[in-house]
Amino acid sequence: MDLQSQDAIKRLADQHGKDKLIVLLGAPDPESAEISAETVVLGDPSYAGPLAGAQLGLAVHHVLDPEIRAEVPLDVWEEQIGVMADVLNAEALTAAVAAIRARGAGGN
């Protein structure tokens, strides 16, 4: 994840507290979704950025997660996400991010 994004996320977590924040990912594959999710839950796995060692434990979901999709009006969903929902593997992306959330919840 970009260092600028890590810096902004760290600042927002300090400012709002983790309970007010939700991170939504648009990663195209499970691997990059995992890395981004891990960064905001357990800390930067590359130990290169401001979130290295910072276990923020933020709530994180892929935007294609059915729980998220259900909350978005259909017309907005079609306009903004559209065909990408069919091109990307929503099930695998949702599962990859859920696995990181579970690791965060387990303190592992």
Next chain:
Amino acid sequence: MLKDKQIIALGERDGISGPAIAACAQAAGAAVAFIATECFV
């Protein structure tokens, strides 16, 4: 889940963009705190 929350929209160039995620979150009643569209290479 999204209503009244602050959203961090982390899009990716080859997936779904940050602004598209933000528009969905706003339509669901959330506020958007940060938007980025990253590029993994």
